[in-house]
C-alpha cells in the first residue's frame with residue numbers, strides 16, 4: 001500500500017517520510033486528492049502530552065512568550081501551528097496575513113478572555129463589558145457604542161476638557177521637578193482613568209474635579225493591583241486549581257477585582273449619577289427586569305432575589321492548611337508541568353464543587369449598579385460620551401458593566417503605552433528636540449511606541465469557518481494568535497525596524513510615509529468589527545499628554561529596560577523618569 005501511494009502521488013521515499021511525519025504530527029488524514037498539492041502548515045507538536053510547554057518554560061515562560069514566538073517565526077515562517085500543551089494555536093506574524101484573518105473573523109468575532117477573569121466572572125455571575133461579551137449581545141451594544149466612541153466629532157467636543165486634564169498632570173508633576181517621578185506607573189494609571197472618566201462625564205467632570213480626585217486615586221491603586229495579580233494568575237497552569245485551593249494570589253485577585261468593580265460603581269457611577277441626593281444605606285429592593293439578549297431593557301417585572309454580600313462569597317472559597325498551600329504553590333512556581341493532571345482535576349472536582357455556588361450568587365457589582373445607574377441620567381454634560389449612551393435606552397446594568405470595563409481597559413493599555421513612550425523619548429534627546437521643533441511628529445512618537453511595544457502583543461481570534469490563509473488550510477474553530485510584537489518589527493515594512501524613529505511616519509510629497517513601506521501593516525488597535533473601541537480616546541490622550549510633557553519638561557531615562565508580558569507588555573524593571581522644567 002505504501003508503494004502504491006508513492007507511485008500515485010509521485011513522492012520520493014524521503015519526501016514521503018517527511019510528509020508522513022508532518023501529517024502524523026498535525027493529526028490530518030491522508031487524502032489522495034489533496035495530499036501532495038495542499039502545503040502542510042509548519043507544525044511543532046513538541047513532546048507527547050506537554051507539547052512545547054517545556055521549551056516555552058525554558059525560554060522564560062509566559063513573560064517571554066513574545067520573544068519565544070518571534071524566534072519561532074524566524075525558524076518556521078510567518079505562519080505556523082504549535083501545540084503548547086493545553087492549547088494548540090496557529091501563530092501569524094505577516095501583517096498582510098493578519099489582515100486576512102481579520103477579514104474572515106465573521107460577524108461576531110470571538111477572542112480569548114484571560115483565564116483569571118473568566119473564572120471570576122463565572123463564579124460571581126458578573127455582567128461585564130464589551131470585551132467579555134460575544135454574539136448578538138456584543139454586536140448590538142458594540143454598534144451603539146461605535147457611534148459615539150469612534151466618532152471624530154464626539155472626541156473633538158471633549159478637547160477643552162482634555163486640555164484641562166493634561167494641564168493638571170503637568171502641574172501635578174511640578175513636585176518632581178529636577179528629580180525622578182515617583183511611581184510613574186501609578187501616575188499614568190491615574191491620568192488614564194481620569195481621562196476616560198472625564199470623557200464619559202463631559203465638561204462637568206472638570207467642575208467637580210477635586211471631588212473626583214480621591215476616587216481616581218483609589219481606582220488607580222485597585223486597577224494596578226488587579227493587573228498585577230491577574231497577570232500572575234494567567235501564567236499559572238491552572239487558575240481554577242489555584243482558586244480551588246484558595247491560594248493567596250487568587251484571594252488577592254478576587255478581592256482586588258471585587259473591590260475595584262465596587263469602587264468603580266460606588267464611587268464613579270454613583271458620582272456620575274449623583275446618588276448623594278438620595279443616599280440609601282440599605283438599598284430598597286428593586287424590581288429586577290429581564291433582559292433581552294441585547295441587554296436592552298424589557299419590562300417584565302419579577303421579584304428581586306437578594307444575593308449574599310461579596311464578603312460572604314469570599315468565604316465560600318475553600319481553605320487549605322498553609323503548609324499544603326505552600327507546598328502546592330511551590331510545585332506550581334517551580335514550573336513543573338502538571339497541566340494535564342490539573343486539567344483532569346479541574347474537570348472532575350472543581351467544576352462540580354463550584355457549580356451550585358456560581359448559579360445562586362449575584363455579584364455585588366450587578367446589584368449596586370442597578371441601584372445607582374437608574375438614579376439620574378440628567379446630571380451629565382452633553383458632550384460626555386455617557387450622556388449619548390444614556391440616550392440609547394440601554395438598561396442601567398448594561399451601562400454600568402460597559403462603564404466599569406472601559407475604565408479597566410483604559411487603565412493598563414494607555415498607562416503602559418505612556419510609560420514606553422517616555423522611556424523611548426527619555427533615551428533620545430535628539431528626538432525630543434525634533435518633536436519640539438515640529439510638533440506634528442508627536443503622532444509618529446505614539447505610532448512608533450505602539451509599533452515597538454503594542455499593548456496587545458498577541459490578539460486572539462477563533463475562526464468561525466475553515467479557511468485557507470496563504471495557501472494553508474486552517475480548521476473551523478481553530479485558535480489563531482496574531483503576533484503583533486513580531487508584525488511591528490517586520491523589516492519588510494519598517495526598515496531598521498528595531499529603531500525608534502518617529503520621523504518614519506512623516507509623509508513625503510508623494511503621500512507615502514518616509515520609513516513605512518505599507519501603512520496597512522500597522523495594527524496595534526486590531527482591525528475590523530472587534531477593534532479597539534477606545535482607540536480614538538487613547539490616541540487623543542497619548543498625543544496631547546506627550547506633547548505637553550515635552551513642551552514643559554526635559555525627559556531623561558537612563559536604564560535599559562527589556563519587555564516582559566503580563567496582560568500587556570510591560571518594562572521588565574520600572575521605568576525611572578527624571579524630569580526637568582524647560583525654560584520658556
Ligand code: HEM
Nearest residue numbers: 111130131409410413414417455456525526532533534538
Ligand atoms: C494604547 C491604548 C490601547 C491599545 C493599544 C488598545 C488595543 C486594543 C486591542 C488590540 C483590542 C482588540 C482586542 C481583541 O480583539 O482581542 C482592544 C479592545 C478593546 N479596547 Fe482597547 N486599547 C487601548 C486603549 C483602550 C482604551 C483607552 C479603552 C477605553 C476607553 C479601550 C477599550 C477597549 C475595549 C472595551 C475593547 C473590547 C472591544 C470589543 O471587544 O468589542 N481600549 N483594544
